[in-house]
Amino acid sequence: MSTRITVNGESRMVDAAPDTPLLYVLRNDLGLNGPKYGCGLGQCGACAAIIGGNLVRTCSMPLRDVENDHVTTLEGLGSVENPHTLQKAFIAEQAAQCGYCTSGIIMAAxxxxDRNRNPDDEDIKNALADHLCRCGTHNRVVRAVRRAAVELAR
Structure with missing residues (x-):
């Protein structure tokens, strides 16, 4: 069955069953590597993307639920040539160690x-609390989000 979805501003036709997890479509059919398979239960955040301005776990969202929505993955934020302010901040603060969780954390940030241009550290920690990172770069991540907020405010 074919389904039309819009990902990173581009309308795409995908041939997948309606109950296929969106994560599988993003990675396997569209070749996007930002969202990662972590737990498969929507609990770790590695697969996070933005749909309708909200953070969603793509591993537990069926394709049928995004047919009329706009999906944004890490690839939709910026590129190697023109990284998003958050991506630049994460690089500057060395906020990724293994990097597996980073895409989901950046999407949450x-x-x-988008909702709070001037978050304090507590706001940042609360927004990222549901994202698992075992590398221990939590303080660098908070600094990176704070840095991006300052840059975006300019």
């Missing part, structure tokens, strides 16, 4: 900064 994007939703936060």
């Amino acid at each position: 994007k939703v936060l900064l």
Whole structure:
């Protein structure tokens, strides 16, 4: 069955069953590597993307639920040539160690900064609380989000 979805501003036709997890479509059919398979239960945040301005866990969202929505993945924020302010801040603060969780954390930070241009550390920690990171870069992540907020305010 074919389904039309809009990902990173581009309308795409995908041939997948309606109950296929969106994560599988993003990675396997569209070749996007930002969202990662972590737990498969929507609990770790590695697969996070933005849909309708909200952060969603794509591993537990069926394709049929996004047919009329706009999906944004890490690739939709910026590129190697023109990185998003958050991506630049994460690089500057060395906020990724293994990097597996980073895409989901950046997407959560994007939703936060879209809603709150001047978050304090507590706001940042609350927005990222549901994202698992075992590398221990939590303080660097908070600094990166704070740095991006300052840059975006300019």
